[in-house]
Amino acid sequence: MSGAIVVGYTATDAGADAAALGARLARSLGARLHLVIVLPSEGTRSAAVPPERAYEDVIRAQGKRWLADAMTHLPQELTRSGHVRLGESFAEGLIAAGEEFGARLIVVGAAEGAGFGRHRLGGVASALVHSSPIPVALAPAGTAQETVDVVPRITAALGTRAGADVLLDEAVAMATDSSTPLRLVSLVPFDVPPGLDTGAIRVVAGGHADEVLAAAKEALPQDVEVSAEQAPGDSVEDAVTHLSWLSGEVILVGSSRLAQPRRLFLGSTAAKMLRVLPVPMIVVPRTRTGDQVEGDLA
Structure with a gap:
Protein backbone atom coordinates (compact mmCIF):
# COMPACT_ATOMS: atom_id res chain seq x y z
CA MET A 1 0.00 0.00 0.00
CA SER A 2 1.17 3.54 -0.76
CA GLY A 3 -0.21 5.69 2.03
CA ALA A 4 -3.91 6.33 2.43
CA ILE A 5 -6.54 8.53 0.82
CA VAL A 6 -9.00 10.29 3.15
CA VAL A 7 -12.25 11.50 1.60
CA GLY A 8 -14.35 14.14 3.29
CA TYR A 9 -17.73 12.54 2.61
CA THR A 10 -21.21 14.01 2.75
CA ALA A 11 -24.44 12.46 1.46
CA THR A 12 -24.57 14.98 -1.40
CA ASP A 13 -23.46 15.23 -5.02
CA ALA A 14 -20.23 16.86 -3.84
CA GLY A 15 -19.64 13.93 -1.49
CA ALA A 16 -20.15 11.49 -4.37
CA ASP A 17 -17.67 13.48 -6.48
CA ALA A 18 -15.08 13.39 -3.68
CA ALA A 19 -15.58 9.65 -3.20
CA ALA A 20 -15.20 9.03 -6.94
CA LEU A 21 -11.96 11.01 -7.11
CA GLY A 22 -10.72 9.33 -3.94
CA ALA A 23 -11.40 5.92 -5.45
CA ARG A 24 -9.58 6.86 -8.67
CA LEU A 25 -6.55 8.07 -6.74
CA ALA A 26 -6.57 5.07 -4.39
CA ARG A 27 -6.69 2.62 -7.28
CA SER A 28 -3.93 4.47 -9.14
CA LEU A 29 -1.63 4.70 -6.11
CA GLY A 30 -2.43 1.35 -4.52
CA ALA A 31 -3.67 3.13 -1.41
CA ARG A 32 -6.33 2.37 1.17
CA LEU A 33 -9.44 4.54 0.93
CA HIS A 34 -11.03 6.04 4.06
CA LEU A 35 -14.42 7.72 3.75
CA VAL A 36 -14.81 10.10 6.70
CA ILE A 37 -18.01 11.86 7.76
CA VAL A 38 -17.50 14.60 10.32
CA LEU A 39 -20.68 15.44 12.21
CA PRO A 40 -21.20 18.24 14.75
CA SER A 41 -20.09 17.37 18.25
CA GLU A 42 -22.37 17.68 21.27
CA GLY A 43 -20.95 21.11 21.99
CA THR A 44 -22.14 22.50 18.65
CA ARG A 45 -25.60 20.93 18.50
CA SER A 46 -28.96 22.67 18.67
CA ALA A 47 -30.64 22.87 22.09
CA ALA A 48 -33.60 20.98 20.60
CA VAL A 49 -31.52 17.82 20.10
CA PRO A 50 -31.41 15.24 22.95
CA PRO A 51 -28.22 15.72 25.00
CA GLU A 52 -24.92 13.91 25.20
CA ARG A 53 -24.92 10.14 24.65
CA ALA A 54 -28.37 9.95 23.07
CA TYR A 55 -27.45 12.71 20.64
CA GLU A 56 -24.17 11.04 19.69
CA ASP A 57 -25.90 7.69 19.16
CA VAL A 58 -28.45 9.26 16.83
CA ILE A 59 -26.00 11.10 14.59
CA ARG A 60 -23.47 8.25 14.54
CA ALA A 61 -26.21 5.87 13.41
CA GLN A 62 -27.21 8.25 10.62
CA GLY A 63 -23.60 8.70 9.56
CA LYS A 64 -23.07 4.95 9.41
CA ARG A 65 -26.14 4.60 7.17
CA TRP A 66 -24.78 7.22 4.80
CA LEU A 67 -21.39 5.51 4.71
CA ALA A 68 -22.89 2.07 4.12
CA ASP A 69 -24.76 3.43 1.12
CA ALA A 70 -21.64 5.18 -0.22
CA MET A 71 -19.61 1.98 0.10
CA THR A 72 -21.96 0.16 -2.28
CA HIS A 73 -21.04 2.64 -5.03
CA LEU A 74 -17.28 2.25 -4.65
CA PRO A 75 -15.22 -0.23 -6.71
CA GLN A 76 -15.47 -3.41 -4.68
CA GLU A 77 -11.84 -4.40 -5.19
CA LEU A 78 -10.60 -1.34 -3.29
CA THR A 79 -9.43 -1.70 0.29
CA ARG A 80 -11.73 0.77 1.98
CA SER A 81 -13.36 1.70 5.26
CA GLY A 82 -15.80 4.26 6.61
CA HIS A 83 -15.55 6.40 9.71
CA VAL A 84 -17.92 8.72 11.58
CA ARG A 85 -16.20 11.45 13.55
CA LEU A 86 -17.63 14.15 15.78
CA GLY A 87 -16.02 17.56 15.77
CA GLU A 88 -16.54 21.28 15.97
CA SER A 89 -15.23 21.73 12.42
CA PHE A 90 -15.49 19.45 9.38
CA ALA A 91 -12.06 20.60 8.19
CA GLU A 92 -10.41 20.00 11.59
CA GLY A 93 -12.01 16.56 11.77
CA LEU A 94 -10.67 15.66 8.33
CA ILE A 95 -7.15 16.85 9.16
CA ALA A 96 -7.22 14.82 12.39
CA ALA A 97 -8.37 11.74 10.47
CA GLY A 98 -5.72 12.34 7.81
CA GLU A 99 -2.98 12.49 10.44
CA GLU A 100 -4.34 9.40 12.21
CA PHE A 101 -4.41 7.31 9.03
CA GLY A 102 -1.14 8.65 7.62
CA ALA A 103 -3.01 10.08 4.65
CA ARG A 104 -1.22 10.99 1.50
CA LEU A 105 -4.16 13.11 0.35
CA ILE A 106 -7.39 14.58 1.69
CA VAL A 107 -10.13 14.77 -0.96
CA VAL A 108 -13.18 17.06 -0.97
CA GLY A 109 -15.81 18.05 -3.50
CA ALA A 110 -16.92 21.40 -4.90
CA ALA A 111 -19.40 23.72 -3.21
CA GLU A 112 -23.02 23.78 -4.27
CA GLY A 113 -23.56 25.85 -7.39
CA ALA A 114 -20.40 24.82 -9.24
CA GLY A 115 -20.96 24.23 -12.95
CA PHE A 116 -20.40 20.74 -14.34
CA GLY A 117 -16.68 20.01 -14.51
CA ARG A 118 -15.82 23.17 -12.58
CA HIS A 119 -14.51 24.05 -9.14
CA ARG A 120 -16.05 26.17 -6.43
CA LEU A 121 -14.53 26.42 -2.97
CA GLY A 122 -16.93 25.98 -0.10
CA GLY A 123 -16.19 26.61 3.56
CA VAL A 124 -14.63 23.20 4.22
CA ALA A 125 -12.42 23.19 1.11
CA SER A 126 -11.36 26.78 1.73
CA ALA A 127 -10.41 25.96 5.32
CA LEU A 128 -8.40 22.94 4.17
CA VAL A 129 -6.47 24.72 1.40
CA HIS A 130 -5.50 27.40 3.90
CA SER A 131 -4.51 25.20 6.84
CA SER A 132 -3.93 21.52 6.05
CA PRO A 133 -0.47 19.96 6.57
CA ILE A 134 -1.57 17.21 4.13
CA PRO A 135 -1.99 17.76 0.36
CA VAL A 136 -5.63 18.47 -0.55
CA ALA A 137 -7.32 17.19 -3.73
CA LEU A 138 -10.28 19.20 -5.03
CA ALA A 139 -12.85 17.29 -7.10
CA PRO A 140 -14.76 19.32 -9.72
CA ALA A 141 -18.53 19.04 -9.87
CA GLY A 142 -19.61 15.99 -11.87
CA THR A 143 -16.55 13.84 -11.12
CA ALA A 144 -18.83 10.96 -10.04
CA GLN A 145 -20.31 10.85 -13.55
CA GLU A 146 -16.95 10.26 -15.25
CA THR A 147 -16.10 6.73 -16.34
CA VAL A 148 -12.38 6.92 -15.56
CA ASP A 149 -10.90 4.16 -13.40
CA VAL A 150 -7.34 5.44 -12.96
CA VAL A 151 -5.48 8.73 -13.36
CA PRO A 152 -4.23 8.80 -16.99
CA ARG A 153 -1.67 11.59 -16.49
CA ILE A 154 -0.27 13.80 -13.74
CA THR A 155 0.48 17.44 -14.52
CA ALA A 156 2.63 19.56 -12.22
CA ALA A 157 2.55 23.36 -12.56
CA LEU A 158 6.03 24.52 -11.57
CA GLY A 159 7.48 27.96 -11.03
CA THR A 160 10.71 29.15 -9.46
CA ARG A 161 9.46 30.24 -6.05
CA ALA A 162 10.26 28.51 -2.76
CA GLY A 163 8.65 25.10 -2.51
CA ALA A 164 8.97 24.19 -6.20
CA ASP A 165 11.40 21.41 -5.31
CA VAL A 166 8.89 19.90 -2.86
CA LEU A 167 6.17 20.05 -5.50
CA LEU A 168 8.40 18.35 -8.08
CA ASP A 169 9.30 15.63 -5.56
CA GLU A 170 5.63 14.98 -4.83
CA ALA A 171 4.76 14.83 -8.54
CA VAL A 172 7.62 12.41 -9.19
CA ALA A 173 6.57 10.23 -6.24
CA MET A 174 2.95 10.09 -7.44
CA ALA A 175 3.99 9.28 -11.01
CA THR A 176 6.37 6.58 -9.76
CA ASP A 177 3.87 4.94 -7.41
CA SER A 178 1.10 4.97 -10.01
CA SER A 179 3.26 4.31 -13.11
CA THR A 180 1.48 7.29 -14.65
CA PRO A 181 2.94 9.67 -17.27
CA LEU A 182 4.07 13.01 -15.81
CA ARG A 183 3.73 16.36 -17.58
CA LEU A 184 5.67 19.33 -16.21
CA VAL A 185 4.29 22.76 -17.08
CA SER A 186 6.56 25.74 -16.48
CA LEU A 187 4.82 28.76 -14.96
CA VAL A 188 7.95 30.90 -15.28
CA PRO A 189 6.27 33.38 -17.70
CA PHE A 190 3.98 34.35 -14.79
CA ASP A 191 6.69 34.07 -12.13
CA VAL A 192 9.46 36.34 -13.42
CA PRO A 193 10.18 39.89 -12.26
CA PRO A 194 8.14 42.58 -14.03
CA GLY A 195 9.84 44.45 -16.84
CA LEU A 196 11.48 41.55 -18.70
CA ASP A 197 10.79 41.61 -22.43
CA THR A 198 9.03 38.73 -24.18
CA GLY A 199 12.22 37.30 -25.63
CA ALA A 200 13.95 37.21 -22.26
CA ILE A 201 10.92 35.55 -20.67
CA ARG A 202 10.96 32.82 -23.35
CA VAL A 203 14.63 32.14 -22.72
CA VAL A 204 14.13 31.92 -18.95
CA ALA A 205 11.03 29.73 -19.32
CA GLY A 206 12.72 27.40 -21.79
CA GLY A 207 15.71 26.97 -19.50
CA HIS A 208 13.46 26.28 -16.52
CA ALA A 209 11.46 23.65 -18.44
CA ASP A 210 14.66 21.89 -19.49
CA GLU A 211 15.99 21.98 -15.93
CA VAL A 212 12.92 20.45 -14.28
CA LEU A 213 12.61 17.86 -17.05
CA ALA A 214 16.19 16.73 -16.46
CA ALA A 215 15.60 16.51 -12.70
CA ALA A 216 12.41 14.49 -13.18
CA LYS A 217 14.03 12.09 -15.65
CA GLU A 218 16.82 11.42 -13.19
CA ALA A 219 14.36 10.65 -10.38
CA LEU A 220 11.74 8.66 -12.30
CA PRO A 221 11.91 4.98 -13.28
CA GLN A 222 12.77 4.54 -16.95
CA ASP A 223 9.35 3.11 -17.75
CA VAL A 224 7.49 6.25 -16.58
CA GLU A 225 7.04 8.84 -19.32
CA VAL A 226 7.81 12.48 -18.58
CA SER A 227 7.48 15.61 -20.70
CA ALA A 228 7.79 19.37 -20.18
CA GLU A 229 6.18 22.37 -21.81
CA GLN A 230 5.83 26.07 -21.24
CA ALA A 231 2.46 27.43 -20.15
CA PRO A 232 0.92 29.08 -23.25
CA GLY A 233 -0.96 32.38 -23.21
CA ASP A 234 -0.72 35.83 -21.69
CA SER A 235 -2.25 34.97 -18.31
CA VAL A 236 -2.61 32.00 -15.98
CA GLU A 237 -6.26 31.58 -16.95
CA ASP A 238 -5.32 31.75 -20.64
CA ALA A 239 -2.62 29.13 -20.13
CA VAL A 240 -4.99 26.71 -18.39
CA THR A 241 -7.58 27.16 -21.12
CA HIS A 242 -5.08 26.44 -23.90
CA LEU A 243 -3.39 23.43 -22.31
CA SER A 256 1.70 30.14 -1.54
CA ARG A 257 4.81 31.67 0.03
CA LEU A 258 2.40 33.10 2.62
CA ALA A 259 1.77 29.63 4.04
CA GLN A 260 2.77 28.86 7.59
CA PRO A 261 5.52 26.19 7.78
CA ARG A 262 4.19 22.79 6.68
CA ARG A 263 0.72 24.18 6.04
CA LEU A 264 -1.23 25.01 2.89
CA PHE A 265 -2.18 28.44 1.67
CA LEU A 266 -3.85 28.73 -1.73
CA GLY A 267 -1.97 31.42 -3.60
CA SER A 268 -3.25 33.83 -6.23
CA THR A 269 -1.88 31.82 -9.18
CA ALA A 270 -3.56 28.60 -8.04
CA ALA A 271 -6.79 30.48 -7.30
CA LYS A 272 -6.81 31.91 -10.83
CA MET A 273 -6.19 28.44 -12.29
CA LEU A 274 -9.00 26.98 -10.23
CA ARG A 275 -11.58 29.30 -11.83
CA VAL A 276 -11.11 27.73 -15.28
CA LEU A 277 -9.57 24.34 -14.52
CA PRO A 278 -11.56 21.35 -15.87
CA VAL A 279 -9.71 18.64 -13.88
CA PRO A 280 -9.00 17.91 -10.18
CA MET A 281 -6.39 20.10 -8.49
CA ILE A 282 -4.06 18.84 -5.75
CA VAL A 283 -2.54 21.56 -3.55
CA VAL A 284 0.79 20.56 -1.96
CA PRO A 285 2.38 22.17 1.15
CA ARG A 286 5.59 23.95 0.18
CA THR A 287 7.66 22.56 3.06
CA ARG A 288 8.16 19.01 4.24
CA THR A 289 7.87 17.84 7.82
CA GLY A 290 11.30 18.32 9.34
CA ASP A 291 12.43 20.94 6.81
CA GLN A 292 14.29 24.00 8.02
CA VAL A 293 11.80 26.85 7.89
CA GLU A 294 13.87 29.99 8.44
CA GLY A 295 12.62 32.61 6.02
CA ASP A 296 9.46 30.68 5.15
CA LEU A 297 7.28 33.65 6.03
CA ALA A 298 9.05 36.07 3.72
Missing part, protein backbone atom coordinates in the same frame (compact mmCIF):
# COMPACT_ATOMS: atom_id res chain seq x y z
CA SER A 244 -4.70 20.04 -23.40
CA TRP A 245 -6.39 17.98 -20.67
CA LEU A 246 -7.12 14.26 -20.50
CA SER A 247 -10.33 13.09 -18.88
CA GLY A 248 -9.45 12.07 -15.34
CA GLU A 249 -5.98 13.62 -15.09
CA VAL A 250 -4.95 15.70 -12.08
CA ILE A 251 -2.81 18.80 -11.68
CA LEU A 252 -0.48 19.46 -8.75
CA VAL A 253 0.18 23.02 -7.63
CA GLY A 254 2.28 24.41 -4.81
CA SER A 255 1.21 26.37 -1.78
